[in-house]
Amino acid sequence: MAVAVAVVRGSVVGLCYGPGVSEQPLVRARGLVKRFGDFVAVDGIDLEVARGEAFGFLGPNGAGKSSTMRMIGCVSMPTSGELRVLGMDPVREGPRIRARLGVCPQLDNLDPDLNVRENLTTYARYFGLSRARARARAEELLEFAQLQDRAASRVEPLSGGMKRRLTIARAMVNEPDLVLLDEPTTGLDPQARHLLWERLFRLKQGGTTLVLTTHYMDEAEQLCDRLVVMDGGRIVAEGSPRSLIETYSTPEVVELRFADEADHSGKLAGIGRVDPLPDRVLLYADDGDAAVAEVHRRGLAPSSVLVRRSSLEDVFLQLTGRTLVD
């Protein structure tokens, strides 16, 4: 059933390729800086987002992801540096740019005085859609968000996942060229996250350009074609999820836990790069099983052993010496 919806709902995702504009990046930043008083939130970043791309900012809280998103969304002005969104200057052409953006903020700011459908129709009116067009668009988006049977409900009693889907649907109301999603699945349970990912993947398949922030590596791996890793307001790495893992990690990682508190790094030396964490030891290896065999051969007896594929979490750890969610 879900697949059928995807075909019919081609219009939802806003396929609006203008002729001759595809070469120009939708977002272009050079030396972009955002300061709040003495605090430097974004410390001179360069980036480009191409049309049709799903671009991610991965980083811990306070890395400068949201500040960057707010500047791209033209609600926060850059302190210095150059920023072009859809080829325009956010300082001078904010309303024109925002007319073509879809924004899903980190915290839902749905209108509590309106019901689900009215949240969509009212928002459509801010973009200048006619009443009839707004109503039609709301029906399409209710279906996209799978909220048809809650259309007349107030927003407040909806579950977290439903609110998020409604917020994303609301961001699509003007058939945007560029959709900004600030931590789209933070705070949702696994089932709600997967449903949301599926919806976002559908947008991406339809050709919508997505820019999202996340501090979940699995989300970045699932959704992003390309991403930058941010830490302390700076970009510390850039590439596709796969290429980042290849560059900064090994194909496999062995997680070892020991019953005792002793430092086993010495005995593990030479098997692969070793990263001792408070609760476990990470061992980077091309072949995880071979590494485990070597660990046992050296007479070590870990209480638990996990061999897994390398992830962006490992990339982040390698780049910053810290874990992503702490």
Added chain:
Amino acid sequence: MVSAMLAARLSPSRVGAVVGRNVGALRSGPSYWLVLVSGFFEPVLYLLSIGVGVGALVGDLRLPGGRVVEYAVFVAPAMLAVSAMSGALAETTFNLFFKMRYAKTFEAVLATPVRPLEIAVGELVWAMVRGSLYTAAFLVVMVALGLTRVGWALAAFPATLLVGLAFGGAGMAVSTLMRGWQDFDLLSTGQFALFLFSGTFSPVGEYPPMVEVLVGLTPLYHAVELVRGLAIGELGWGLLGDVAYLLVMTVAGLAFAARRIHRTLCV
């Protein structure tokens, strides 16, 4: 010049969308209707208790121009001005503060092409719609009780609109400065002081000279003077001064509020 400046920067459809949002909120909430209706009764009750009740003890009153009128005729236009003030303030203070700080309504709106000034103007227009319902109903009551004539009531109505704009603009400006709900107690106190000492219940000529000068600086005094002058048909050049005062208040309030919304939400 000011209106030309505003027109250049405002999109009617976006301002209309901000107003439309409030119409939608009104329609979907039954409790809101109750609040709206209650706003009409307050000045009517004052009129009946003080204007008619106390008026029976006070008797007739001689206006500065020499004309003698019933006390209720003197008080009713003041209640009309108060009604215009309260209607506008109710919408632009509590409701605006809630939308700005708690519901994050404006944050969502500012992610669209709508600008801070368009939010401010839209909210003010909506406050005017609400305030006009009160004042129009109150004028009907005044005509029915024989406290003004239809012609003067029609002349007073636009004046109540101006009063609403002025207090709506000022209310918005003040709301953007509020730190929390406690600050609204100060606002209520201020509003009540204006209500009592703006030539509402007695001519300001009866006050000590110093107080009279002080009262002359406050906004509700000018609102009452303007509305009363028109409602009882006592026209004078002084009314133009009142109009100017209220116009300045409107523009200054709006500009300040738009700037503050921008400063608070667009960082």
